[in-house]
Every structure is written in C-alpha cells, then in structure tokens.
Amino acid sequence: MNPRTRHALEFILDNLVWFMLIFVLLVFSAVIPNYLQLGIFANIIEASSVLGVMSIGLALVIIAGHMDLSVESVAALSAMAVGILFCSSGIGIGVQLHPEWLMVPASLLLALAVGGIIGALNGFLVVKVRMSAFIITLASYIWVRGLVLVISGGRSAQDLAPAIRWFAIQRLAGLPLTAWIAIACFVVFSLIMAKTPFGRHLVMIGGNETATFRAGIRVNRNLVIAFVLAGAIAGLAGWLLAIRTSGATANLGVGLLFNAFAAVVIGGVSLKGGVGTLPGVYAGVLLLSAINTAINLMGLPANFTQVIHGLLVLAAVLLDAFKQTIRQRLA
Amino acid sequence: MTEPLLVLDNIAKNYGAIEALKGVSFSIDRGEVVALLGDNGAGKSTLVNIIAGGLEPTSGRMLFEGKEFLAKTPAEAKAAGIETVYQDLSLCTNVDVVANFFMGREITRKVLGVPVLDERAMEQVVERALASAGTRIPSLRTNVEHLSGGQRQAIELNRFVHWGGKLVLLDEPFAALGVEQTRRGLDMIRQVASQGIGVIVITHIMQQAFQVADRIVVIRQGVVAGDIARSKTSPDAVVKMITGETLVGAGPAG
Numbered sequence: 001m002n003p004r005t006r007h008a009l010e011f012i013l014d015n016l017v018w019f020m021l022i023f024v025l026l027v028f029s030a031v032i033p034n035y036l037q038l039g040i041f042a043n044i045i046e047a048s049s050v051l052g053v054m055s056i057g058l059a060l061v062i063i064a065g066h067m068d069l070s071v072e073s074v075a076a077l078s079a080m081a082v083g084i085l086f087c088s089s090g091i092g093i094g095v096q097l098h099p100e101w102l103m104v105p106a107s108l109l110l111a112l113a114v115g116g117i118i119g120a121l122n123g124f125l126v127v128k129v130r131m132s133a134f135i136i137t138l139a140s141y142i143w144v145r146g147l148v149l150v151i152s153g154g155r156s157a158q159d160l161a162p163a164i165r166w167f168a169i170q171r172l173a174g175l176p177l178t179a180w181i182a183i184a185c186f187v188v189f190s191l192i193m194a195k196t197p198f199g200r201h202l203v204m205i206g207g208n209e210t211a212t213f214r215a216g217i218r219v220n221r222n223l224v225i226a227f228v229l230a231g232a233i234a235g236l237a238g239w240l241l242a243i244r245t246s247g248a249t250a251n252l253g254v255g256l257l258f259n260a261f262a263a264v265v266i267g268g269v270s271l272k273g274g275v276g277t278l279p280g281v282y283a284g285v286l287l288l289s290a291i292n293t294a295i296n297l298m299g300l301p302a303n304f305t306q307v308i309h310g311l312l313v314l315a316a317v318l319l320d321a322f323k324q325t326i327r328q329r330l331a
Numbered sequence: 332m333t334e335p336l337l338v339l340d341n342i343a344k345n346y347g348a349i350e351a352l353k354g355v356s357f358s359i360d361r362g363e364v365v366a367l368l369g370d371n372g373a374g375k376s377t378l379v380n381i382i383a384g385g386l387e388p389t390s391g392r393m394l395f396e397g398k399e400f401l402a403k404t405p406a407e408a409k410a411a412g413i414e415t416v417y418q419d420l421s422l423c424t425n426v427d428v429v430a431n432f433f434m435g436r437e438i439t440r441k442v443l444g445v446p447v448l449d450e451r452a453m454e455q456v457v458e459r460a461l462a463s464a465g466t467r468i469p470s471l472r473t474n475v476e477h478l479s480g481g482q483r484q485a486i487e488l489n490r491f492v493h494w495g496g497k498l499v500l501l502d503e504p505f506a507a508l509g510v511e512q513t514r515r516g517l518d519m520i521r522q523v524a525s526q527g528i529g530v531i532v533i534t535h536i537m538q539q540a541f542q543v544a545d546r547i548v549v550i551r552q553g554v555v556a557g558d559i560a561r562s563k564t565s566p567d568a569v570v571k572m573i574t575g576e577t578l579v580g581a582g583p584a585g
Contacts, residue, residue: 195447197437200430207425214385214421215434216406274425327476 013323017267017283024287028294035297042174048289049182050075050240050253052282055260055267056189057119057233059281062264063193064226065206065273066126066133070140071234072257074118076148076248078111078238083157083248085110086164090247092157100163107164111239112232118144119231123224141257149250156249160242168243178240185233190278202226206273259309263288265316270324288312334397336361336529337382337498342391343553344377351377353553354391359498359546364520364530366544366561368537370573373550375533376418379500382531383415384408396497406435412497416487416504418533424476428468431475432457432490460493461485465515480507492519499523501532505539517543537566549573 012019029036054071061068086107088094097103122140126133167177193199201222205212213219237256242248267284269276288309295305335358344352352374359365369375380386382393384402393400395411402408405415422431429450438453439446457471466485468478475483484507491499501520505513520543524530534540540547541561549557549572557564557572 197439197446197448200426200437200448201435204423204426204430204434207423208421211421211423212434214383214405214415214417215436216404216409217435218406274423 017280021283021287024290032294032297044289044293046176046179048285049179050237051259052182052285053185054234054237054256055263055281055285056185057230058260059264059269059278060226061230062269063206063276064202067137068230069137070144072253073141073144074115074231074234075238075241076253077144078114078235079242079248079252080148080152081114082107082111082239082242086161087157087247088159090157091152091155103161103163108239111235115231115235116228119228123227127220127223152250154250158247160246164243165246178243186278186282193278203274259288262313262316265320270320338394340392342388345389350553355555357548357555357558359529361529362524362527364524364544365546365548366540367531367533367548368540368573369550374553375550376502379502383500414491414494414496415500416491418502420483420487422475422483427474428471429453429457431486460489464489481509481512484508488516488519492523495528498529503533551575
C-alpha cells in the first residue's frame, strides 16, 4: 500500500463519524419529507445539548483509559438539587435571590459542585483504592440515582425560576443559549485535549499508563482531575436538563448514559483508551440526534427509539473493533 | 569531586518470602560505565527499578552525590537527574514521536495564562536530536504504533541522550536493535559518559559489556558476585562469576 492511500485511509478512519453524519443527513434529507430545513437542523443541535455536554465528561475518562458510568445519575442529582432550591412548585422551595440574575451563577455553581464532589469520590476510589473504575462508577450510578429518589421522595419540582429558564428561551442565531453552552463546552474541551499538556497527558495515560508514570507524569493527579471534570460536566448537563424541563423529576435523564456511551463510541473514542477526539464525539452526538429527529418526523412510535439506540450501541462497538483491525492492517 | 556518584549500600528487596535482592552494594563514579551482568532472575531489573524510583527497597540505603537518597516515584528520580530506559519500552504508541520524546516535559508557551503545547519548538528539538544521532524516522508526526521495534528503541535511546541528567540506567537497551544500530547505541553510551554522566547498563551479551563498560558488576542470586575493572578480567572469568563456578573478584568486603 503506498503512503498516499494509507494516509487517505487513516484520514477517513480518524474522521469516520463526520462522514457518517453527512451521509445520514443527506439520506434523510432526500428520503424524509420536510427534513431538509434550517429549523430541523437547529432542532438537531438544540436537542443534543444535554447529551453532548454529558458525553464530553464520559469521553475524557474513557480516553484516559477508565470509565464513568455515573454521569447520568450525577446529572439527575444536580438537576434535582437545582430543582428543589430554585423551583416554586412541587417539591421546589423557591429560593429567591436579589438581584434575580444571581440565581444563575448560584444554581450553576451548585450543579457543578454536586457533580464535582461525586467525581472526586469516584476518582479517589479508582486511584487510591485501585479498584476498577467500571465497578466503582457502576455503584455510583446506582446510589446517586437512589439519592435522587430519596431527596425528592419520588416527586418532582416544577416552575424553575424565570431568570434561569431564560437560557432555554433566549436565542442567538436561531439556537437557544443552552445549545451555545454545549457548543462552547466542546470547543473549550477540544482545545484542552488537543493543545495543553494536561490533555496530552490524559491521552498518553490512556495509551500506556506505566510509561507515563515512569516518565514522571503525575498519573494519579491527572486521573482524579479527569474524574472531577467528568462529574462537574455531568453536573452542568444536569443544570441544562433542569432548564430544559423547567424543573426536575425523580427519573430525569434515565437512559442518557447509554446514549452518551453510544455517542462517545460512535464518535471514535476507543474503549481501550488513548484514542479519540472530542470533535468526533460531538459528531457522534449530532448523529444520534439526527436519527432521533428522523424517527420523530417519520411518525414512528417513540418506543422504536430505544430499539434503534440499542442497535446503534452494538453497531458502534462492532465498528470500534472493526476499525482496530483495519488499523492493525495499516500498521 | 572524589565521592562516587551513586553508592548502593546493602540494598535488599523481598517479595513476600522470596528474596529478590539479598544485599547489594556497589558504587558508580561520574563518567563511569558499569555493566551489570547476571543470569535471568538474578535481580538486575529489580535493582534498576529501585534506583529509578519504581520500587522501594525492603532495606539498605543509597547515597546519590553524597546525600542519602531514595526516590519514591520515578518523577523524584528524574528530578534528581536519573534517567532510565526500561527493558519493556516506555513509549505511548498511541501518540506521535514528538509527544513521546517530550513525555512529561513538554515545551509550552502561555496563551492567556494557559500553558499551550509548543508543537513546532518540540518538533525542531526532536529533529535535531535524531539527526545528530543518525536515527532516521520517516515522519515525526506518525504515531509510534506504526514504527518498527528498532525505531522505537532508537527513540528511547535518543531521549536519554538528549535529557542526560547525572545518571543513566539502561535495562537491556539493545534487545531490538540491529548490528549497526547497536554499534551506534554503544557509541552513544560512551559519548554520554564522556560528558561526566554515570551509566549503568544491564546486558546479557558479554561482548557488549566488554565493548562499553569500564567496570563489570555481576549479580548472582541477589548478591554481588563480582565487581571488577574490565581491564582486569576476561569474558570467560565473568561467565564463571555469573554461573557461580568461581568467587574470584567477589564484591567489596562488608
């Protein structure tokens, strides 16, 4: 194989998800009536903001060679904390701050802190107790969701303070601010991963943890930071979720984990660690969202969504394995 | 500066009931090349790991530049000026040559107060380092997974030559190298030593040891079975020390 074909093939493999996204959008636009509209595309981006933000955190830890199954429950807990404090009906206690805009940073900080603390706990257990991240975060996935049920008593909070709701209503260039927040997160974290020593170290830790330790990189510190970031980002996703639904229910966000997982894997992040970029993950998120929108437009019963998502996860993992075989051929 | 660079004093290491090292003592001077020889399982790699901060000894002490020294992590050893090339290569194959060369020591510039990788500066340094060592790698931006075993080992060797430090530990550095590359690797060792850096090189190959070392230290069953200047011994004698047929030239008393 000459170097040029090899280069082209690698380029395609590296950006496979973007090609898939374009392909899927073209097919849907051609086949489904009313799909080809700016409003539909805006809707795809808008609908993917919560999932997108959550996927960033998940991708960080997977790239570093670990796993965080707790992001969905963490988002729900953050949303519930914001809901209880800043909603005025249901179980919301309707805390008022003056001036009103102060509620925005207050609720945001609360959501980030809730997520960050659980992330720190996950990271500590993984690094210090040396237990498998899969098991530890699976436990967190369960007990954090349990905590949401406990503090809400299974009930919900409604009518989020208008000052916070503003982010879902105010639009900029056709997209609500919540969508812009998600896009901004992708830009910032993509830059961190690609351009800073911290991002570089996470990728290398995911590739060969022993080598990075021997090279004097503070592996444990970096891993804990990655888990804290994943938690805090999940908290941000919860904040966006609360804004989008104007409150919080006990089962808020159930199933998001698997969508995030699908998005991350479809986006080209290898579950073995060390491989993957955040722009790819964003394409994965958009791809899922594009498919959801298609399902809605075709008038398929919503129950189909879950079947299709399940198959997508399967397809993504198979694709990951397939890509690895091709890469080995190339090497 | 008459004191030795590194002194090992009765270093022992147990894994449970197994005594990997029973009490190893020797020293190395600045600019000296010591070949560490011994049969499989003699404890050579364990010893290197202890000096490099990857393992803690069960007992014994080390003096580095005359001061009590014990690295708890490789980072501490590195900060003290000890570079290590491990037997199983320490490269991240999922990133490119430049990233591996600078692993943990990236050149950065500040953008709005945030450290940002200075890829161009790093690439230039790597290019110069590899060129001066005569190593040819098609593209510095290819991931290491696409490189051959010899090229990978060359990256590691160039890395230690470039970073230097005060003491270099090489654990079977030439296992994947061809004849020509090995010769160049041995030259590199002499060149590094001539800068006043101490070099401890583990090898299985007697010929290499006699080509490069000033002194030969033989470890057998966790103790020093021989510590002798190269000029005062012969490959045959060293083989006998390794297999335990003779105790001639046994380690320094005490």
